[in-house]
Amino acid sequence: MNVEQLSCGIIADFTAQPLADLLRNDGVYPRIEAAPAPPGHVSQALMELRDGGWKHQPDLAVVWTRPEVIPCFRSLLDFEPVKSNLLLEQVDQFAGLLIDASAGVGCLFATTWSVPWYRRGLGLLSMHPEFGWAYNVARMNMRLAERVERTPNVYLLDSARWLSKVGAEANNPKLWYAGKIAFSLEVFREASAEIKAAVCGLAGLSRKLILLDLDDTLWGGIVGEDGWQNLRLGGHDPVGEAFLEFQRALKALTRTGVLIGIVSKNDQATALAAIDNHPEMVLRRDDFAGWRINWHDKAENIVDLVSELNLGLDAVVFIDDSPAERSRVRGALPEVAVPEWPSDKLLYARTLLEMTVFDRPAITEEDQTRTQTYAFDRQRRSSQLSSQSVTEWLAELGLVVEAARLDGSDVVRGAQLLNKTNQMNLRTRRLTQTELLEWSHQPGHAVFVFGVSDRFGDYGLTGLASLKGEGGCAQIADFLLSCRVMGRGVESAMLYFLIEQARSQGFRELMSEYKPTRRNSPCLAFFDSVSGFRREGDNFWWDTQARCVLPEHITLKRREVPLGSPQYDGTRCISAATSLVSE
């Protein structure tokens, strides 16, 4: 999915031109060239999408319907008796159309159904199982979600949230009667923003690190002056409660793979004492991937910390209550997202929760434990200091690399790696889960994933590489490794494995083509550093009969995957534990 040139087809049972206009013109990244199908012909448009019958087949589709698209619900609105199972059958049929249509596009967004606020359903009856409009819309949405759950490129978007945010003006009868426009412009704006955030999330453009100020940002008060015992945090105090809620929201984000760190002008010992000792702190030292607590310039501290964490500045969100610090960071580091932060502390949590820059399509096991891996990294760094040399330190780490063919359980993480890895990435090919699986199904193609662990802990699945056989040559189609394990010989082990695979399949040469981007020069540096490669321009050639050496400090294991094509298993986002065969 090329985010810079996206086309979108909109299928709706109302006039959706305003959404198409906003996707193109609202000034929010990315600009999406969108066109609506003629309104009212939802089933036909979905079938044509499935069959490739659109004049210009779009990259993505948005399907936005009112609950009346389900005939039984239309009857319910007239208080006609409706059989419950028939209502759900019709939802199943609609879900089937969505799933079929999704084969014709990279991804398909469908909106959940909502009842406009003025449809009260006679109040007392609104949640009645037989007649209740609200009750049955909730059932329909649940059923739809269950039916599309296992289709990797269909995503449901919560339209009720857009209506709720806009409020009473979300629906304007005049727009409906005069133009068959079901919603006001504000609702379309919300929808456009949400669709774009989803696209960015799918393309791996979500932010990965929140850097926080401390005083009056993470807690109320100045720790250096008030002492940690007197900070406003929790307790019977609205402001203290608001800070507690803000910390909870941050903690929740860390469980989705977002890292948090501290950039604060403070005395480090004093600040860390507050984090360690305040009884109501939700965030403790191990919740932070790193910190720079000193009196230096914050922009410089951000660059320093981001470099230590092996991330790019475009992965960072900086939150600070001080307008002056925000302005300084905005000016010095334009890649860093610096949201306008409310002066009212009671709005902190809401402001964070409203942000769209952390949207992602899945939460993997690696995401859930990412903060922990950075805590392990601190231990590693400290062990490095006590080692005599880097070689000795690497040997002491006890690195284990586990290689496996991509299977259904790894595809969520595999696609995430493909779309989020920038630095150690040979060709920066971005694929959705479906596209990755389809590619891996092609004859002569093979996709491998690599898990890494050491004596301090498990990094999880951090590498992906793929081979494409052509004639007597195997081409490396993808070669990427998470920045968390770069520079420890894992990339050499991956290359060793690929050469071995190419040789065992009878290929005489292994070729890799480096595609430069703004961020992937570390990958070029790695390939340049490997002796045995013949370089021609941006192409590297390896004679598979030549000797290749696995780094001594790495144990390479192979995870056996049953023969047969990989199948997507949407219910398993977490890597499967399978039998390991040591080399």
Added chain:
Amino acid sequence: MPDTPNAGRAEVAECVRRSLHQILDVKGRKPAIPVPDSTVLIGAPDALLDSLGLVMFLAELERELQRRWGASVDLFGGAGLLDQDDGPETLRTLGDRILGLLNGERGAPAAPAGRDLE
């Protein structure tokens, strides 16, 4: 009709222009700033708005007028703007209609005809 004694041409013109720019922004069109009073909004081949744009514009303008004067002005039915057989509607003639509605004189301009909306 609500009592809106302070509805003047300049304020109405500002409301109209603000709403118009909202819609044109959504459409990705950048008109001349300020849009001249003689600009034809609807009812002519070179009109600024298509039928869908007109509907969105009127809804936006109704909201704008409600916000500014607290007045519920019916531009869809009351002003008959959707009936494009009435001939071209310019920014000026639309402003006159709105002034008439706000001041309780449906269709009648509240200021001497021919004055520009400034």
